[in-house]
Amino acid sequence: xxxxxxxxxxxxHAPVTVEFxxxxxxxxxxxxxxxxxxxxxxxxxxxxxxxxxxxxTAFHANVVAMEQGELTVEDVAEDYVNCTQxxxxxxxxxxxxxxxxxxxxxxxTVDLVxxxxxxxxxxxxxxxxxxxxxxxxxxRTHEPVLGSYDNPVPVSQQHVRDWADGLDLPTxxxxxxxxxxEAAFYRxxxxxxVAQLLRxxxxxxxxxxxxxxxxxxxAEMGYRDQSRRFAEHNLADWRASGVKRVLVxxxxxxxxxxxxxxxxxxxxxDIEIVLVVELLAQLIADGKLTPTVPVxxxxxxxxxxxxxxxxxxWQEPRQVLRAIPGLTFHDVDRVTQxxxxxxxxxxxxxxxxxxxxxxxxxxxxxxxELEVDTLVSACPWSERPLAEAxxxxxxxxVDIHELLAESCGIEVGGSTGS
Amino acid sequence: xxxxxxxxxxxxxxxxLGKDYVLTSKTxxxxxxxxxxxxxxxxxxxxxxxxxxxxxxxxEVAEVVRIANTHRIPxxxxxxxxxxxxxxVPERRGIVVxxxxxxEITEIDLENRTCTVGPGINMLKLNEVLAKHGLIYPDNPAxxxxxxVGGRIGTSGWSLVGSRYGHTRxxxxxFEMVLPTGRVIRVGDGGGLKVxxxxxxxxxKHLFMGHQGTLGIATEATLKLYPKPETEFSPFxxxxxxxxxxxxxxQLARAGVATFAGAVLFDEWKVDYLRRDDExxxxxxxxxxxxxxxxxxxxxxxxxxxxxxxxxxARDMGARYLGDEISQGDWAARHxxxxxxxxxxxxxxxxxxxxWHCEDAAISYTDLAAVRxxxxxxxxRLRDKHPIFDDWGMFFYTSADTGVDYLTEIDVGIWEQxxxxxxxxxxxxxxxxxxxxxxxxxxxxxxxxxSCREGEVxxxxxxxxxxxxxxxxxxxxxxxxxxxxxxxxxxxxxYEGES
Numbered sequence: 001x002x003x004x005x006x007x008x009x010x011x012x013h014a015p016v017t018v019e020f021x022x023x024x025x026x027x028x029x030x031x032x033x034x035x036x037x038x039x040x041x042x043x044x045x046x047x048x049x050x051x052x053x054x055x056x057t058a059f060h061a062n063v064v065a066m067e068q069g070e071l072t073v074e075d076v077a078e079d080y081v082n083c084t085q086x087x088x089x090x091x092x093x094x095x096x097x098x099x100x101x102x103x104x105x106x107x108x109t110v111d112l113v114x115x116x117x118x119x120x121x122x123x124x125x126x127x128x129x130x131x132x133x134x135x136x137x138x139x140r141t142h143e144p145v146l147g148s149y150d151n152p153v154p155v156s157q158q159h160v161r162d163w164a165d166g167l168d169l170p171t172x173x174x175x176x177x178x179x180x181x182e183a184a185f186y187r188x189x190x191x192x193x194v195a196q197l198l199r200x201x202x203x204x205x206x207x208x209x210x211x212x213x214x215x216x217x218x219a220e221m222g223y224r225d226q227s228r229r230f231a232e233h234n235l236a237d238w239r240a241s242g243v244k245r246v247l248v249x250x251x252x253x254x255x256x257x258x259x260x261x262x263x264x265x266x267x268x269x270d271i272e273i274v275l276v277v278e279l280l281a282q283l284i285a286d287g288k289l290t291p292t293v294p295v296x297x298x299x300x301x302x303x304x305x306x307x308x309x310x311x312x313x314w315q316e317p318r319q320v321l322r323a324i325p326g327l328t329f330h331d332v333d334r335v336t337q338x339x340x341x342x343x344x345x346x347x348x349x350x351x352x353x354x355x356x357x358x359x360x361x362x363x364x365x366x367x368x369e370l371e372v373d374t375l376v377s378a379c380p381w382s383e384r385p386l387a388e389a390x391x392x393x394x395x396x397x398v399d400i401h402e403l404l405a406e407s408c409g410i411e412v413g414g415s416t417g418s
Numbered sequence: 419x420x421x422x423x424x425x426x427x428x429x430x431x432x433x434x435l436g437k438d439y440v441l442t443s444k445t446x447x448x449x450x451x452x453x454x455x456x457x458x459x460x461x462x463x464x465x466x467x468x469x470x471x472x473x474x475x476x477x478e479v480a481e482v483v484r485i486a487n488t489h490r491i492p493x494x495x496x497x498x499x500x501x502x503x504x505x506x507v508p509e510r511r512g513i514v515v516x517x518x519x520x521x522e523i524t525e526i527d528l529e530n531r532t533c534t535v536g537p538g539i540n541m542l543k544l545n546e547v548l549a550k551h552g553l554i555y556p557d558n559p560a561x562x563x564x565x566x567v568g569g570r571i572g573t574s575g576w577s578l579v580g581s582r583y584g585h586t587r588x589x590x591x592x593f594e595m596v597l598p599t600g601r602v603i604r605v606g607d608g609g610g611l612k613v614x615x616x617x618x619x620x621x622x623k624h625l626f627m628g629h630q631g632t633l634g635i636a637t638e639a640t641l642k643l644y645p646k647p648e649t650e651f652s653p654f655x656x657x658x659x660x661x662x663x664x665x666x667x668x669q670l671a672r673a674g675v676a677t678f679a680g681a682v683l684f685d686e687w688k689v690d691y692l693r694r695d696d697e698x699x700x701x702x703x704x705x706x707x708x709x710x711x712x713x714x715x716x717x718x719x720x721x722x723x724x725x726x727x728x729x730x731x732a733r734d735m736g737a738r739y740l741g742d743e744i745s746q747g748d749w750a751a752r753h754x755x756x757x758x759x760x761x762x763x764x765x766x767x768x769x770x771x772x773x774w775h776c777e778d779a780a781i782s783y784t785d786l787a788a789v790r791x792x793x794x795x796x797x798x799r800l801r802d803k804h805p806i807f808d809d810w811g812m813f814f815y816t817s818a819d820t821g822v823d824y825l826t827e828i829d830v831g832i833w834e835q836x837x838x839x840x841x842x843x844x845x846x847x848x849x850x851x852x853x854x855x856x857x858x859x860x861x862x863x864x865x866x867x868x869s870c871r872e873g874e875v876x877x878x879x880x881x882x883x884x885x886x887x888x889x890x891x892x893x894x895x896x897x898x899x900x901x902x903x904x905x906x907x908x909x910x911x912x913y914e915g916e917s
Contacts, residue, residue, distance in 0.1 A: 026771060033773030033834040035454030037500060037564040041540050050472070050518035050538060052499065053441070058449040065448050070463055075444045092563070 537568020688811025
């Protein structure tokens with residue numbers, strides 16, 4: 001509780017920290033000197049903790065304090081765990097809303113959180129959960145399955161295609177389907193639904209030759225060297241097998257491939273990345289896929305943060321849902337959903353599962369108010385915490401691809417994890 | 419660290435709150451040392467509290483206050499921390515009592531049109547819930563998306579649509595207060611929770627509104643609710659000069675239109691600034707030098723009738739209606755616009771990252787024009803000495819439905835990264851001069867933002883006269899040990915001569 005001033009010359013920081021502070025100085029001041037906190041009530045972590053230390057404003061102010069020599073990376077590192085990287089704060093920020101158009105300025109809290117976590121790792125400061133998660137990922141080339149450290153789901157290169165058992169899918173080709181770790185090893189019904197839908201529509205694709213984790217989670221938790229190594233492996237594998245197009249069913253992978261990979265590889269990254277839910281909406285519109293089996297459910301749709309808030313993708317999932325006969329759809333507009341989150345992203349469930357639980361319970365509460373029996377999502381990472389919270393309210397959590405497959409008469413198989 | 423803040427105190431607080439809600443980390447403390455008002459960043463460390471507590475109930479707040487009072491430790495209540503007068507800033511370190519966890523809605527009374535909430539709830543979030551019942555709590559500051567009900571009480575908040583619905587003091591029917599000794603009382607109009615007018619006893623509600631945390635901590639409030647308006651009408655009109663806009667503004671406010679919720683005049687400095695540096699603003703032709711916007715809320719048929727009357731008045735006053743685009747685009751954005759710019763210009767025209775600050779006063783209609791000239795002069799002289807300041811123009815907002823007084827505001831851009839002690843001192847002098855002008859014109863130092871910051875606070879005794887002596891007496895009587903937000907409003911004078 002004593003007030004120590006760690007760096008009287010302001011340069012007591014490690015060189016990597018000084019560089020970081022130089023990069024973020026003005027962006028941090030833009031938030032600090034505005035000081036208005038419109039981000040706060042849309043932030044999923046703030047909504048459940050009410051803790052001002054864990055807000056986008058604080059995340060920027062800490063940078064100013066570090067620059068002033070008032071705080072060190074050791075002081076702040078742990079606070080940055082409290083973020084799902086959903087991006088709501090960036091959208092709600094007055095600096096984004098009102099100067100963004102003209103100056104192309106956008107508050108970049110997600111990037112700040114990622115880089116601060118990386119700075120911590122670069123300074124040798126590790127969060128135990130993140131460290132373990134990433135070391136297991138490094139060992140197995142895939143992420144562990146949450147909550148199964150002791151009795152592990154077999155996660156390894158040998159098992160990465162187990163989800164496709166019996167589907168007889170080819171490997172390789174110009175277009176491959178990339179299946180994220182959560183879907184490949186836990187909610188296997190999602191990739192099974194996607195593969196069978198694409199096959200039904202006559203869309204040709206293969207599986208990846210040697211798929212490793214996309215590397216995105218490592219980047220989200222600050223382990224950027226590992227992330228880069230994984231990215232290099234995957235890109236090399238794609239190049240070696242002549243891949244031109246990668247189909248992605250998980251919004252987290254979609255962010256990694258469209259933001260992190262171009263960051264790593266620059267203009268050399270010429271692989272086309274296709275989001276499966278957008279492709280399916282197109283196939284339906286083109287008449288190549290027609291859902292005909294009525295699905296008698298009363299649903300609402302959960303806009304996955306990485307699609308809605310980070311990529312502006314909200315129309316296509318709704319087009320898919322409106323094409324499914326039998327559904328009663330109580331929709332909630334995408335802007336209201338800026339303040340919704342499953343709590344499953346950004347490594348939060350790895351370090352703070354209790355917060356993930358509160359956030360998903362709050363999200364399910366919103367669905368319950370609409371008197372629906374089903375919450376549909378389009379993100380496997382959201383579906384586990386939401387399903388757990390949904391069980392308490394008798395609300396089924398279903399993946400949009402699973403639902404579409406059912407309406408196309410496909411017997412999906414696999415596991416929903418429940 | 420305050421000498422009294424020992425491990426024993428910490429243990430007592432942990433025993434009451436649990437260790438998760440007694441925060442001692444440097445980040446927790448530094449992030450509760452500020453509000454949006456600019457401040458020289460190199461002096462941030464002077465205002466960092468010793469620790470932060472996050473109570474969840476009135477009983478916990480009372481217990482924390484009792485502990486602090488016993489050990490003579492300063493307490494600073496913190497709600498949203500969005501105020502502009504430093505009420506939530508710890509000047510003497512001590513314990514920040516952050517009430518954001520207390521954000522529950524404990525009752526919605528559809529028959530009496532009230533709700534009862536914790537002080538940590540935000541109005542926008544509350545209205546999301548009330549909307550399901552067709553109701554609204556119309557306390558509508560520029561910080562509407564982030565300020566909290568308890569802070570609105572502590573600062574006696576001003577509402578943009580106050581000409582129709584009243585301000586925080588009118589909208590909060592009653593509230594629970596933890597006094598500086600830890601005693602819990604309920605204040606309202608008389609004793610009832612849901613009474614809007616009583617003539618029983620002293621009217622204590624006003625006393626505990628706008629005390630800036632010096633008299634206790636609000637822990638629950640019962641609020642007055644209105645039907646959610648069916649319709650909004652928000653015309654913008656352009657004028658060739660300030661004088662004609664000013665004349666029109668007066669006519670609109672005096673028209674007695676029941677659905678009239680407010681009007682605002684932008685002077686030519688403001689229009690110039692918006693044209694120059696505010697990208698969200700819809701540009702107007704060069705011959706536009708002043709703007710007036712009005713807004714009506716209510717039932718569709720009544721808003722239509724009232725709106726027609728306002729349109730007729732404006733036309734008769736020579737106003738040019740600017741069309742629907744700006745009405746929809748700009749009025750909707752108005753709440754968010756107080757944080758708008760990321761930048762301003764130095765005297766030489768260099769674009770620089772600047773933060774926004776506004777000085778405000780409550781001024782009667784007849785004095786607005788003179789105050790405007792005097793204030794722009796003060797900021798021009800400040801800018802001559804220190805080019806890190808920029809004049810972003812003035813607003814005049816109606817405070818009441820009769821047009822008697824206006825929230826009068828001058829917005830000043832400040833390049834905070836360059837703010838040193840000398841520039842800060844010049845700024846404080848300018849603030850004092852701005853307040854002095856308001857008093858010379860028979861106004862009040864602040865309609866909205868408060869008057870307990872460096873500079874203007876020096877003039878509060880002059881403004882209130884004998885009333886200030888009553889403030890001192892009340893403070894000392896309710897807070898015998900001066901633990902509640904010490905240093906604010908110069909109230910330490912009440913204890914002078916004591917050891």
